[in-house]
Amino acid sequence: MRTAIVLEMPTWSALALDGLRAAGLRRGGARRAVVEYLGAQDCCCSAQEIREGIAASGSAVGVASVYRALDTLAELRLVQRVDVGDGVARFEPVRADHHHHHHLVCDDCGRVAPFTDEPLERALERAAGRLGYTLEQHDVVLRGACDDCRRGLAPPGA
Template sequence: MSGEDWIGRAEAALAASGHKRGGARSALLQLLAAQTCVLSVADIEHAQNDPGRRSVSRASIYRILDELEQLQLVQRVEVGQGMVRYERARPAEEHHHHLVCVSCGRVTPFSDAGLERAIERLSKAIPLTVAEHEIVLRGACRDCGA
C-alpha cells in the first residue's frame, strides 16, 4: 500500500471515529506515510520540529500515536531495553519483521517467505488461532561487529 493510500485510509478511519482533520494529526500522517520502517517518538518529534514544519509537542505525538494504534493504523514495535518504535500498519502482503542492533540501536526490516510458511504451519499445529505475530531479532549489526 502506497503512503498516499495509507493516508487516505487513515484519514477516513479517523473521521469515522470522530477525530478532527488537520494540524498535528495530518503532519504526523504525512511523516509516517513516508517511512519504510520504524520511528521512535524522539525521531518523530525531531522531524516534526524541523524549521518550516508546524511544531508538535511530545504529548500530542503520544496522543496521536495512541489514536492511530487503537484504529490499527500504526503498530508498536518493542525493540528492547524498554524502547518502543512505531510504523504504519501494512497489509499482510507487506508484512515484515525487524532486526535490532543492541549496540547502535539500528532497526532494519526483513521479510522471509520461509519463516512465514513455518509460522503458518505452526499455527495449524497449536491450540491457538494466530491473529498476528511479530519477530524481533536482536544482535550486533555488521557495522558494530561481533
C-alpha cells in the first residue's frame, strides 16, 4: 500500500536519498540503512548508536561503514555534527523544515535529549543584537542529571 511506504519514509530520509543519488552515489547498503535510521530519530546519535539501532532492526552494518556514510552525508550537508562536550561525535539530520532545537546532556548516563524554548530563542536574538551581532546560528547545551538519574540518586547524607 502506497500510504504505508510514505509513512515509513520521513521527509528528511527521502531528501537525503535524493541527495545521494544527485551526487552520483549508490544509495544501497550502509548508506540507506544510516539514512533510514537517522530519519526516524528526533535528535542526534553517535555512530555506535546508529550501528546498534540498525542491528536491532535486523541488518548488520559495521561501525566503519556507518562513519563513511556519515562523512558522505556531512559533506553533502545532509547531516551535521553535534558536539555536546563529552568527546562523543553525534550526528543529526539537517532538516529543511527548520527543526531547530537545543540539547540537554545527562552527566551521569550520557543521555542527550532535545528541547525547544521560544522565549530562549528570542532572548538569544536580543542578546546578539545588543552585542552588535547578527545571529546566524547558536548552540545551547544544558548539562546536569536527567530525570531517571536524579530519581536514582541517594538522598543527601546517605
